[in-house]
Amino acid sequence: MKFPAVAVDQVLGLLKVVHNLGGRVDAMHVNDAVDADLGDLSHVIDAAEMLGLLRSSGGDLLLTESGKAAVEKPLRELQRYLRDVLQRVEPFTALVRRVAEAKRVSMEEVEELLRKYGYDERGVRRILNWAVFAQLVEIDDGQWVVPS
Structure with a gap:
């Protein structure tokens, strides 16, 4: 799923x-x-x-x-929890692996990767927002996805 x-x-x-x-x-x-x-x-x-x-x-x-x-607890604890959980859930596993390998991935390439999982433009944005919120990746200069 x-x-x-x-x-x-x-x-x-x-x-x-x-x-x-x-x-x-x-x-x-x-x-x-x-x-x-x-x-x-x-x-x-x-x-x-x-x-x-x-x-x-x-x-x-x-x-x-x-x-x-x-x-009930500070947001930082939720972010740590989500980081642990999401690393084991697709498409986050593939995203983190790709960014870790390349060190710097263009937003276009991230969009292409996530579209392979069936996400539309809004879905791509939301998945990327989860990855950033959980501190799996960061967005650099609005156009690159880099490791956190």
Whole structure:
């Protein structure tokens, strides 16, 4: 299963909503409580589950210990956690490997790599944003992707 092309803040927003509703909530209630900016909630839930931050069970969404920590602890700890998790998830594994090998990869080449995984332009941006947020890579001068 490929990583859903959702924004970092969509996942963080979902975690905050579930946390504020007690850490366990009916998915239908989340849909009502969540801002329309979350887009397709099912993809946001899939991303949170892939990251080990949320579990769905019988129509309920439950924060995992990591999900609870993501909301309650400093952002830096979440970034460290995501760095560890995302390194083992495609397309991040391929992206990190390519950037580590080349030391400096053009944005065009990154886009081409991510398109092979089926991402459109918005998806490419979102995947790259996750990689930067998790400090897997950095963007240099707006046109190069380099190791963090």
